[in-house]
Amino acid sequence: MSDEIDGNTILAQSLKEQGVEYVFGIVGFPVIELGMAMQQAGLKFIGMRNEQAACYAAQAIGYLTKKPGVCLVVSGPGLLHVCGGMANAQVNCWPLLVIGGSCSEDHEAIGGFQEYPQVEMSRPYCKYAARPPSALLIPTHVEKAVRLATYGRPGACYLDFPGNILQGRVESNNIVKSYIHPEPPLTFPNPKSMIEAAEMLMKAKRPLVIIGKGAAYARAEVALRQLIQQTNLPFIATPMGKGVVPDTARQCVAPARTLALQRADVVLLLGARLNWILHFGRAPRFNENVKVIQVDIQPEEMHNSIPTSCAIQSDLLPFSEMFVDELAKRKFRLAKSGEWWQELFEKCDKNRETVNRMSMDVSVPLNYYAVFHHLRMKIPSDSIIVSEGANTMDIGRAMLLNNLPRHRLDAGTFGTMGVGLGFAIAAGLYCRDYHPGKRVICVEGDSAFGFSGMEIETMIRYQLPIIIVIVNNGGIYSGFTKDDFESIQSAGDPSLVTPVTALNVETRYEQMMSMFGKEGHFVRTIPELEEAVKESLIPSDHPSIINVIISPQADRKPQNFSWLTESKL
Numbered sequence: 001m002s003d004e005i006d007g008n009t010i011l012a013q014s015l016k017e018q019g020v021e022y023v024f025g026i027v028g029f030p031v032i033e034l035g036m037a038m039q040q041a042g043l044k045f046i047g048m049r050n051e052q053a054a055c056y057a058a059q060a061i062g063y064l065t066k067k068p069g070v071c072l073v074v075s076g077p078g079l080l081h082v083c084g085g086m087a088n089a090q091v092n093c094w095p096l097l098v099i100g101g102s103c104s105e106d107h108e109a110i111g112g113f114q115e116y117p118q119v120e121m122s123r124p125y126c127k128y129a130a131r132p133p134s135a136l137l138i139p140t141h142v143e144k145a146v147r148l149a150t151y152g153r154p155g156a157c158y159l160d161f162p163g164n165i166l167q168g169r170v171e172s173n174n175i176v177k178s179y180i181h182p183e184p185p186l187t188f189p190n191p192k193s194m195i196e197a198a199e200m201l202m203k204a205k206r207p208l209v210i211i212g213k214g215a216a217y218a219r220a221e222v223a224l225r226q227l228i229q230q231t232n233l234p235f236i237a238t239p240m241g242k243g244v245v246p247d248t249a250r251q252c253v254a255p256a257r258t259l260a261l262q263r264a265d266v267v268l269l270l271g272a273r274l275n276w277i278l279h280f281g282r283a284p285r286f287n288e289n290v291k292v293i294q295v296d297i298q299p300e301e302m303h304n305s306i307p308t309s310c311a312i313q314s315d316l317l318p319f320s321e322m323f324v325d326e327l328a329k330r331k332f333r334l335a336k337s338g339e340w341w342q343e344l345f346e347k348c349d350k351n352r353e354t355v356n357r358m359s360m361d362v363s364v365p366l367n368y369y370a371v372f373h374h375l376r377m378k379i380p381s382d383s384i385i386v387s388e389g390a391n392t393m394d395i396g397r398a399m400l401l402n403n404l405p406r407h408r409l410d411a412g413t414f415g416t417m418g419v420g421l422g423f424a425i426a427a428g429l430y431c432r433d434y435h436p437g438k439r440v441i442c443v444e445g446d447s448a449f450g451f452s453g454m455e456i457e458t459m460i461r462y463q464l465p466i467i468i469v470i471v472n473n474g475g476i477y478s479g480f481t482k483d484d485f486e487s488i489q490s491a492g493d494p495s496l497v498t499p500v501t502a503l504n505v506e507t508r509y510e511q512m513m514s515m516f517g518k519e520g521h522f523v524r525t526i527p528e529l530e531e532a533v534k535e536s537l538i539p540s541d542h543p544s545i546i547n548v549i550i551s552p553q554a555d556r557k558p559q560n561f562s563w564l565t566e567s568k569l
């Protein structure tokens, strides 16, 4: 006779064995004991206030650590609340493992408590969704789920556990033991394609490198920095590709992004998809005859939207290391004095001037550029920046620099609002556990903050070093003045007359800190902002909120294109 063991313990121990470190979730029937077993097995459990935020946190920790975070939820509605999170992880190509408790099998089909077809529901959002048929098979399914979340193009997996399987006891001798899989195998580039790519780049008149979050996930930063320095190729990064090569590098042509994309004749696309973020790679945003050298771990991604001229299936780490040598062999270096660089330099200078002018306008109510410029000057340059909101995110992307990889987390490929506080919690834990002293600056529009504002309580409970900066214009996109708002509201039934984009004017979000006996910061001017940042940087064991009131009419600098609202159909 061997010892008896319950499903909760088997599951917790299997997760630990497969290298899982963090679990985010909200417990309730039937997973309370599972949460306890997880802590007992040495997994770090972070209890959150909203399942969706827990799921965002779990996937962000996956991106930051390359090991899937677990999101633990209860049955039925608990799991339904994380659909958005699963979809976001899958669309972002980030590893995630969702674990849902579910209705006991003997209550299924007769109206069980929170009964719901959970495996079927999760399947469209996942690379793997299953219910282990017995507690004895839990280790096999956990191994597979962790492997599928991280191997190939990373993504989401779901495992379903009916209450009877979690609580039931089995003989430990009968457990089907699993093994610990190694790190994902690296895919190496085809040497012939590398030569072709090198030759295409060397023949280009106006080459451009685009660095995406696939390069960030691949940890390709050392080789890519060398590649850019050695070749002097101009580059731009996608929002979360920022920092793989520093934004402050001389070759970063972010200020001339529109021109660089429109004029480039050969693009080296590294771990980024030609989706809406990159305007589908099509005219008028790209040169009609642009040749694309595309490097991606997923071959199905090639030729999407436009034909790829040179398709290279590879992990970006080995590709970048080998491509540096390939170009060094050819002594390839783009002359600074050449026409292409001159064109780019000129445009960068011109755009920097416009932005500088807007940044220096510190009149009250403040504008976005002034807020971000002065915020940037005061925050440590190695901070992890989380950002969401419409204008807040778009303008912040250009104004807040990243000089380190994986130091920007935002609404991402799915354009999801509400990710900010969950992402910040993951980043805060990552700082606390791996880089003590590092800060998370979570820059939120007032609308974005509202999606998961109660997670401030989670941040306090786990003593996380997060500074939340709310850029508050009293609305979605733009806002309203107090007078506008009052006259609107006195005009009749508020549900008929209040503009659909309106939020309350000058809501005192910073006062949420008083719920914990602490003070937040209310800011209208640049000196007040500077003082608030300085004070918020002192304690490293709790979050703070800086509520910055900006002009309801503040906007982006004039844009040449509004791609999202254009359509050819």
Ligand code: ADP
Pocket: 091, 092, 093, 153, 154, 211, 212, 213, 214, 215, 217, 218, 238, 239, 240, 241, 270, 271, 272, 273, 274, 275, 277, 295, 296, 297, 298, 301, 314, 315, 316, 317, 412, 413
């Ligand atoms: P961005 O948002 O930065 O434009 P995307 O999410 O659109 O980036 O694209 C990232 C791409 O990177 C995906 O197509 C994914 O398959 C790819 N990718 C992910 N990990 C790796 C890796 N280790 N090596 C190469 N490509 C990767």
Ligand code: MG
Pocket: 445, 446, 447, 471, 472, 473, 474, 475, 476, 477, 478, 479
């Ligand atoms: Mg707003």
